[in-house]
Amino acid sequence: MEEPHPLPEYGPIAPLEDNLNLFGDIANLKVLDIGCGSGHSLQYMNQRNAAELWGLDLSEKQVNAAKLLLENCGSPVQLFESPMEENPGLPHNYFDIVYSIYALGWTTDLNKTLSNINKYLKLGGIFIFSWEHPLHSRVSNKDGVLAFNKSYHEEGPYDHEVWGTPAIMQQFRISTYINALVNNGFMVEKVIEDVYCSEEDMQRHENR
Template identity: 30%
Template sequence: MRVRTSYEGPLGDLFAHRATDSAYNAHTDRPAVLALAGDVAGSSVLDVGCGAGHYIAELRARGAAEVVGVDGSETLLAHARERVGGDPGVTLRRHDLEEPLTFLADNSFDAVVMALVHHHVEARRQLLSEAHRVLRPGGVLLLSTTHPTADWTWHGGSYFDEERVESSVGDGLTISYRRMTLQTFLNELLDAGFTLERVAEPRAVEAARHIDERRYLKTRQTPFFLAVRMRKTR
């Protein structure tokens, strides 16, 4: 299975649009992950599953010296190129995230961001191992995913089901991703050599209320995402 190839064309355009100012992407996930990132001034950052470049733009605005964005969707990368323009501090590359990041050197980044892409990937352990490899000693991994409780609520069945599911995102479009338990999620990160530093269950920031009050209120009652800050300690 190849990661995010379905995010081409209309689906890629839809997500590029939603990530710009949606209650969930722009005002729930992104503020939480950037808060976990802390000060990135002068840092070299890898954005795995960079999508339309929203994180890249934010990281550069916050002083990151270099950001490398990698994604499997040419549609999303086209949006990213438009967003970052000719910024010399940004490199974008199309790559299937089911494959190792062999074009990146060991110990070459201060931080790796994996925002809402991890659950789409089948080769998760390989990808986490690659993130560990390219991080410098003491580097941080910032990762967000769908919340296991939310998946259980939406898709039903047993909480311990870890099947691949599809969800409608409107306009006749669907996305596919892998459910996982909290146990699976955390243990795969620990097995890859990371130490857990912080956990966040993001709720929408106040700005979301003015965009979509219904979704804003939903995030205040139901966990949608789970975000962690991990450190490379071995």
């Protein structure tokens, strides 16, 4: 089972790492994937010569799929089945880069998750994450008119269809993400809201 949007993708209708170059040269760096899924983003990191590949995911099925995918990759691999709000044994002050590709929004405790991530990073380390824009679940397209179906300022869990399956998602404003990052010791360097759409994307994601 492949991740819906592994690196170099950042998510649906999002620019690619090839265009953004947020990671830069990762050769010989230790990386940790929060919400690693089936391991395809870690595979991308291995292809770019990362020194060590670490991943964490809530799903046993996904972790097992990642182990299978990465078993002959060449770099040391450490995978943990755990919620991101808990530390299953990951080292502190260890990683050059921690990243989360279209997974951070699943957290049930944003502050706890960001506090953990800050502790995993070396001083001067980098955290990169992508997630659905908060407006996506608040705006609907009705006969060519964009209409708000709920206030942007309303935060918390909500019911959402994900890959054809009902799920509970978390709604946060962009300011909530930024303030939570700052409050947990991060310095925000860049926020990107750009869209990349192929013709197929335009039809599939018309509402967005």
